[in-house]
Amino acid sequence: MARLKFEMFVDEWSSKNRGVSSTFTDGNGVESTSWWSSPPDSISHVDIGYLKGRYGNVKTKRHEVFIKSRFREEMQRLVENKEIHI
Structure with a gap:
């Protein structure tokens, strides 16, 4: 079984469109990607339904x-690496 993985990155497209991309990989190695046009500093308030919609x-x-x-x-x-500003 693969380990869970979540990463966020600013690629050329994200930078051009002023956002951030993220990828979630589940325990079976299935990957899904989402783009955040204006990412919040936290998503602790969202429910699993919201996350299912993104990933x-x-x-x-x-x-x-x-x-x-x-x-x-x-x-x-x-933020610390100055890749984005919130």
């Missing part, structure tokens, strides 16, 4: 908790 492979509470935690970490990293 089609979100299925469990474990996925929800993992993504919320990693989202905070990734946003902090992007």
